[in-house]
Amino acid sequence: MTHTSNTPHMNVTPAELGFAMPAEFSPHSACWMLWPQRPDTWRYGAKPAQQAFVEVATAIAESETVYVGVNDEQYENARNQLPAHVRVVELSSNDAWMRDVGPTFVTHPDGRLAMVDWEFNAWGGLKGGLYFPWDKDRRIRTKIAEILGIPRFEAPVVLEGGAIHVDGDGTLITTEECLLNPNRNPDLSRQRMENVLHDYLGVEKVIWLPRGCHLDETDGHIDNLCCFVAPGEVALNWCDDEHDPQHAISREALEVLENATDARGRALKVHKLPQPGPLHIAEEEASGIDRLSSSHPRQPGDRMAASYANFYIGNSVVVMPLLDPTHDDQAKATLQDLFPDRRVIGVPAREILLGGGNIHCITQQQPLCVASPGMSRPE
Template sequence: MTDHRKYKMPPEWHPHVGTQLHWPSNRNTWPGKRLQRVEQVYLNIIEILHRFERIHLFIEEQALGHARSLMENRSIDFSQVTIHEYPINDVWARDCGPIFVLKDNSERQEIAITDWEYNAWGGKYPPFDADNNLPAYIADYYDIPRFEPQMVLEGGAIETNGHGMLLTTESVLLNPNRNPDLSRKEVEQRLKDYLGIQKIIWLKEGLAGDDTDGHIDDLARFLNKDTILAMTVDDPEDVNYDVLQRNLEILYKSTDQEGNSFQIETLPLPQTRIKGTTVDGSEHVPASYANFYIANGVVLMPVYDDPADQQAISLMDRNFPDREVVGIQCSDLVWGQGAIHCITQPWYGLS
């Protein structure tokens, strides 16, 4: 039997073999004309991303012809897109997709899939059974070893530098709607055992309007093994001010497993208050520049028609000089409660 403790989760900048995306088709998430608008965001992402790496696009049967037609109109190269006809529940590939782990030996790099339980952020949006079954489907389809930690975990709730460190939030992983029977120590041990983690930095809470209960990928991300990007706001009256200040203080005091401090980069949060409300009644959306995606040769950066957009792109240009940084307009996407990082899941090691 393969020992899961010999594997570790790579950082997102590790070379990918592809990116998992789910074509939007859930009318509850995207009512009325919002579905058409978010389809255009997807086409913008696919048009850029497929130039750099293969896309594994999961599409429900009834949406397949329509999606193909839209992509053909954009001159998408289908030799770079693998289409999986699959009954997905929604678009959030980051949270329900397989989390790949790698093991290095002298001859080749071995891969496996960690198959965590997915319950749509505490059972908020049923049904979610098809999405929960995705890691098993992918492992079987590609004949990849699969580990089952027996714990609810979404990919957007964790962030690693690939060198033993992991960022997460108490408001998600210690929330009773995830793993009510597991203690903090037990949660930490499973993360260490299945993802090759040595030390965990716990931030507190997430953004207003974030129905995930506070995913880390809207708050703080590693830019490299020693540098963390943290979101901030300057206005003490802002609904997110106190939360982000507390999280920033934790990051400034944090060290890696050898006691070294991190370099902290900051960006101002874009405007999160919207006109009207989202489907779940919130007046705020979790708009964040931290929800970027690092792919092979490119960083896809969410932008929101905000004065800070260019500042965010410039920071990424500076930190990823070997990658093209492309801004993707995400105001329509984030209305559904997520942005680029939330809808992408990197795959590693497949031929």
């Protein structure tokens, strides 16, 4: 029988059982999101951010089922704002970054679905973390496993979903700045981290980029810098201005990528996405945010880590952030060329960026599970 207990597997890893993480461009059965309401992250009681989240959820819902988890006190408001076909579920959280606090789903060739439950410490714990406490966020994966009735594998490391990208063909890309950061796993070597990624995601090769985007408060999440768009192909946040700190970061990433091969021995093809901006927090944008000692400060003039690489790949759509009229059309055209069979939808996303992330950060895909030919699914 298929095991659906929410009791975590302690002595066996997903890879040992044949599970692996599929690529984001593989078919989904759903997308999971959370509802913004935290006043020290989102300005003016999160009302502008809520509108942006509604637009993202509506766009993705053209492509697949969307679940939005909501704290009880915001349930009625969210239900009234979101389209009827978006499913609203009570799912308490400390903030709205489902990519990082939600499950990393893995699939089995026989059609089974499971999840990896990473440790979470709010992007650094008490050494640079973005808020405290994070107790509700820590329970989200357990609750989703219960809702779906799927196995949950507890991983022995701190890791956020935005820190990894896979091609579904054995390759994972990440940054040293994040996964090897002392505020995540101070005693973990690079080789041990690779072993964990192999054991829990079924990957065979890890490509390490040195750093993430300039001033990214997540300590260098890969999903803001670079992502797989197809096997052997990546999109990279690119900056031409040699005086911009992002230029050196993008250049060193390009050098690593151009000299790397994936798990199947393919050289990587790199597609450059123009960097928006640079974009900074305006006075009126900062003034609407609650200032608490337990949360990350957001001051007027602060530069934001804006990137068009922070998009979501749905079944039939690609939902990208609109951030800068100077570069929006170019970025959209590039993504449309990369995804000719999907419709690229641009969503005004500055309100999400003001909170510290973007569209990929607030979404988490649930893969569609289909048994491989010749395999029968257990009853």
